[in-house]
Amino acid sequence: MKARDNPFSVERIHAIRYRPLHTTFPEILARLHELNYRAGIIGPEGSGKTTLLEDLRQDLESQGWRTKLIFVNDNLPLTSAQCRRFLCELAREELVLLDGADLIRRHCWSLLKRTTITRAAGLVVTSHRPGLLPTLIDCRTTPALLRDLVQELQPHGRPVPPDFLDSLYKRHAGNLRACLRDLYDLYTQGA
Amino acid sequence: MDKLSIVLHEERTVFAPHEMVRGTIEWSLNKAPLSLDLSLFWYTAGKGTRDIGVAETSRFDDPGPVGSKDFSFTLPQGPYSFSGKLISLIWAIELTCSPGSETIRREITLSPTGQEIVLGDASSRNRFPWGQDGSGPNPLERILGIRK
Amino acid sequence: MVRLDLRGRDDNRDKPLSVGGRLGLLLFFLFFFAMGSLFEVLIVREFGRAIGQRLWKKVPCRIVSSDVQERNDRESPYVFTIGYQYEYGGRSYAGSTYKHNYSGSGKYSEARQLAQKYPAGANISCYVNPQNAVEAVLKRDSPLIGLVVFFPLIFVAVGVGGIYLLWHQRPAAAAMQPMATVAIRKGGKSKYGKYGMAALFALFAAVGGGLLYPLGIKPIARTIDARSWVPTPCKVLRAEVRSHDSDDGTTYSVYMLYQYEFKGQVYKCDRYDFIGGSSSGYQGKARVVEMYETAAHPTCYVNPDHPWEAVLKRGFHASLLLALFPLPFLLVGVCGMVHVLRGKRVQDNQTARQWADRSAGRASSDLTVLRVTDTGRAVLTPKFSPKMKFIGMTLVALFWNGIISIFLVGSIGNLRQGQVDGLGTLFLLPFVAIGLALIGGAVYQFLALFNPRPTLELSSSVIPLGGAAELRWSFTGQTSRIRELTVALRGVEEARYRRGTSTYTDKNVFYEMELYKMHATPIRLRRARPALSCHRTRCTPSRRRTTRSSGVSMFMATSRAGRT
Numbered sequence: 001m002k003a004r005d006n007p008f009s010v011e012r013i014h015a016i017r018y019r020p021l022h023t024t025f026p027e028i029l030a031r032l033h034e035l036n037y038r039a040g041i042i043g044p045e046g047s048g049k050t051t052l053l054e055d056l057r058q059d060l061e062s063q064g065w066r067t068k069l070i071f072v073n074d075n076l077p078l079t080s081a082q083c084r085r086f087l088c089e090l091a092r093e094e095l096v097l098l099d100g101a102d103l104i105r106r107h108c109w110s111l112l113k114r115t116t117i118t119r120a121a122g123l124v125v126t127s128h129r130p131g132l133l134p135t136l137i138d139c140r141t142t143p144a145l146l147r148d149l150v151q152e153l154q155p156h157g158r159p160v161p162p163d164f165l166d167s168l169y170k171r172h173a174g175n176l177r178a179c180l181r182d183l184y185d186l187y188t189q190g191a
Numbered sequence: 192m193d194k195l196s197i198v199l200h201e202e203r204t205v206f207a208p209h210e211m212v213r214g215t216i217e218w219s220l221n222k223a224p225l226s227l228d229l230s231l232f233w234y235t236a237g238k239g240t241r242d243i244g245v246a247e248t249s250r251f252d253d254p255g256p257v258g259s260k261d262f263s264f265t266l267p268q269g270p271y272s273f274s275g276k277l278i279s280l281i282w283a284i285e286l287t288c289s290p291g292s293e294t295i296r297r298e299i300t301l302s303p304t305g306q307e308i309v310l311g312d313a314s315s316r317n318r319f320p321w322g323q324d325g326s327g328p329n330p331l332e333r334i335l336g337i338r339k
Numbered sequence: 340m341v342r343l344d345l346r347g348r349d350d351n352r353d354k355p356l357s358v359g360g361r362l363g364l365l366l367f368f369l370f371f372f373a374m375g376s377l378f379e380v381l382i383v384r385e386f387g388r389a390i391g392q393r394l395w396k397k398v399p400c401r402i403v404s405s406d407v408q409e410r411n412d413r414e415s416p417y418v419f420t421i422g423y424q425y426e427y428g429g430r431s432y433a434g435s436t437y438k439h440n441y442s443g444s445g446k447y448s449e450a451r452q453l454a455q456k457y458p459a460g461a462n463i464s465c466y467v468n469p470q471n472a473v474e475a476v477l478k479r480d481s482p483l484i485g486l487v488v489f490f491p492l493i494f495v496a497v498g499v500g501g502i503y504l505l506w507h508q509r510p511a512a513a514a515m516q517p518m519a520t521v522a523i524r525k526g527g528k529s530k531y532g533k534y535g536m537a538a539l540f541a542l543f544a545a546v547g548g549g550l551l552y553p554l555g556i557k558p559i560a561r562t563i564d565a566r567s568w569v570p571t572p573c574k575v576l577r578a579e580v581r582s583h584d585s586d587d588g589t590t591y592s593v594y595m596l597y598q599y600e601f602k603g604q605v606y607k608c609d610r611y612d613f614i615g616g617s618s619s620g621y622q623g624k625a626r627v628v629e630m631y632e633t634a635a636h637p638t639c640y641v642n643p644d645h646p647w648e649a650v651l652k653r654g655f656h657a658s659l660l661l662a663l664f665p666l667p668f669l670l671v672g673v674c675g676m677v678h679v680l681r682g683k684r685v686q687d688n689q690t691a692r693q694w695a696d697r698s699a700g701r702a703s704s705d706l707t708v709l710r711v712t713d714t715g716r717a718v719l720t721p722k723f724s725p726k727m728k729f730i731g732m733t734l735v736a737l738f739w740n741g742i743i744s745i746f747l748v749g750s751i752g753n754l755r756q757g758q759v760d761g762l763g764t765l766f767l768l769p770f771v772a773i774g775l776a777l778i779g780g781a782v783y784q785f786l787a788l789f790n791p792r793p794t795l796e797l798s799s800s801v802i803p804l805g806g807a808a809e810l811r812w813s814f815t816g817q818t819s820r821i822r823e824l825t826v827a828l829r830g831v832e833e834a835r836y837r838r839g840t841s842t843y844t845d846k847n848v849f850y851e852m853e854l855y856k857m858h859a860t861p862i863r864l865r866r867a868r869p870a871l872s873c874h875r876t877r878c879t880p881s882r883r884r885t886t887r888s889s890g891v892s893m894f895m896a897t898s899r900a901g902r903t
Contacts, residue, residue: 001276002274002275002276003236003238003275003277005274005279009238010237010238010240010241011236181238184238188277
């Protein structure tokens with residue numbers, strides 16, 4: 001199977017929007033408004049935090065907001081110089097979206113948090129742990145969610161057995177990203 | 192209704208390195224855009240984060256709400272269009288108008304062989320991570336159409 | 340047989356700890372916790388007492404008597420005795436305590452210094468306990484001990500943290516073997532790792548710097564100063580080799596008390612040299628003592644500006660080499676800090692990418708891999724030189740074992756004398772094990788110096804489909820040790836996925852071909868081998884196997900386009 005034809009390719013997975021559990025997207029947006037657009041999306045790895053952040057960004061931009069996205073991970077750190085430059089270029093009407101807030105250095109975080117109070121329209125972050133900002137939503141996954149996602153992605157006539165999905169979910173402790181990556185490998189065998 | 196199109200000369204979509212891609216772009220928009228951007232680029236699809244490489248870009252300022260224009264690009268030496276198990280590299284020509292989000296894309300193939308290069312697989316093993324009771328073909332193997 | 344395998348080893352399996360391993364680690368961490376807690380209690384108690392003394396009232400007092408007395412005590416034969424009077428709350432009191440826990444000194448000069456500082460008849464201040472006015476001291480305990488109050492907590496934290504992690508270790512995930520790919524997870528690097536290392540090196544530098552003055556700069560400065568001191572005949576009152584027992588073992592020092600007359604006044608002094616301290620080796624010191632005991636007219640050197648200061652042995656001598664002892668600590672600490680922090684900045688510069696909006700479609704064109712001009716020769720050599728590996732490993736082993744050997748020698752000495760220090764020995768064991776492993780590593784790297792080392796040279800780093808390239812290889816080192824040589828061409832697809840905390844890199848070997856294989860009897864290889872050329876044919880599906888050697892190289896180049 002070619003990479004582009006794999007039903008679990010990254011592009012197909014990234015095309016799926018965030019599916020909130022026990023709440024709705026309008027409720028999430030309403031809560032964000034209540035929190036004055038300073039909030040944190042928390043959750044373990046592979047629980048959809050980045051996906052939700054990107055969805056929020058699309059919705060906010062469609063509402064007329066201007067946003068600035070910062071993505072941080074182990075290979076893309078945010079240095080002090082970059083942080084300062086970013087804050088210098090920030091406009092007051094812009095909403096800052098920071099993916100990976102718990103990965104940036106403490107003094108960068110303090111600077112960002114402090115500066116965005118007066119020099120930005122808001123700050124929404126993703127983090128593995130609570131406490132950085134008021135919690136907007138705690139992203140959690142369920143085996144049923146994995147089954148739903150796979151049902152949407154898998155090709156017709158070649159479904160993955162639900163019990164296998166449940167064992168996959170358990171093996172990866174709810175990390176949907178890892179589950180979907182394993183399914184990608186599984187489907188490469190079916191070439 | 193907004194409409195963009197890219198028509199390739201002789202409907203040819205497979206090219207060798209250094210060949211010229213010719214075609215015509217056509218647009219019919221409700222509102223005249225400030226500019227139209229036509230790009231020749233490649234992108235990856237598969238298991239990794241998407242990567243993009245823009246080979247060439249042409250910009251047409253004040254094109255008006257309706258029109259057409261011929262274009263030509265000279266393709267570079269590479270990279271070739273290919274598909275492996277992890278990555279597919281796809282060449283495309285994309286037309287975008289700004290402001291706005293109207294976009295149209297046409298995929299092409301850049302390869303000296305006349306078709307997309309397909310990478311093989313050095314591994315000859317065929318294993319599954321879940322158990323097999325040995326009583327017959329594993330249902331998952333059958334489902335996934337895996338041949339032994 | 341020398342087997343060269345320059346392929347990376349990717350093994351991502353988690354192995355759970357065995358019961359024995361857990362138990363061993365539990366004991367290890369419990370020990371850390373216990374020792375840390377004990378020291379913490381002791382330090383906090385002393386600190387509390389020192390702070391308590393800060394609340395004592397300062398009152399004027401008059402020194403009635405001040406003298407140095409000698410008593411029958413091997414450790415501290417010289418005692419500074421003092422008597423003073425003070426008034427508090429309308430009543431008169433007499434005090435005789437210089438300082439809490441003062442128990443005399445092993446050196447006459449120290450006690451004499453105090454007597455000079457507090458001469459009889461002087462009016463000074465003393466500190467009175469307001470709760471019990473009978474209790475008074477001339478000098479309060481220093482609260483500086485509070486600076487180290489947190490130090491034992493490190494051991495406590497290590498102990499608690501280790502025990503916690505042991506109990507909460509997640510069971511290892513069952514190893515899954517995807518067929519076509521090997522996933523290499525680049526775990527999220529701790530952002531504290533670099534700073535932690537820098538802090539460790541800073542500690543080394545602090546220790547080295549802290550010891551440099553008393554052990555290095557001060558003795559050398561005084562040695563230079565003593566060149567102008569006046570040679571004066573003296574009489575040796577007491578000469579002996581003193582032994583000092585500690586956890587490190589028994590060490591010895593020369594102690595001599597001598598008397599001299601300078602400008603009509605008689606002085607006593609007990610400084611032998613400017614280094615001081617004690618060390619192992621009894622015989623040498625015994626010879627020194629005997630020499631001075633039997634000397635007819637021993638000479639000391641007196642400081643003309645401060646006649647109470649004198650020394651028996653002046654000038655540069657071997658013992659002053661001890662002044663160099665703190666230097667390795669200081670050098671390692673400073674160099675380590677610079678390397679770690681500078682390496683971090685360099686890495687940040689190299690890996691720092693645009694954090695800005697990553698909307699698709701407008702990446703820069705420098706992601707294009709194949710460039711027309713990029714057709715130069717490619718030389719492939721091993722990443723790290725074996726010499727550097729050997730030097731590095733040897734330095735680390737020397738440094739580590741140099742420190743551990745001090746404690747180890749002491750422990751062995753104690754064991755020989757029948758003094759069993761169970762806890763101390765147990766504490767030392769892991770460090771000794773690490774030291775042995777480092778020695779083993781150094782030996783291994785030394786042996787590896789003699790291994791043959793390959794260099795591959797490809798005529799072009801970019802090989803278009805259907806094109807040809809020439810591969811040459813050569814060996815340095817002991818090529819006669821080669822029993823089997825395999826040169827293989829491998830095509831690897833590599834996809835990097837960045838999302839969330841970690842970056843995942845997946846690899847798929849899509850092609851592997853043995854280009855050259857040779858084995859059997861020992862061979863002698865010359866420096867340059869005949870080149871092997873790949874075939875030049877067109878790449879068609881049916882003949883893909885025969886042409887893949889050249890086509891695949893191009894594939895390798897384009898696959899890397901998927902990697903950022």
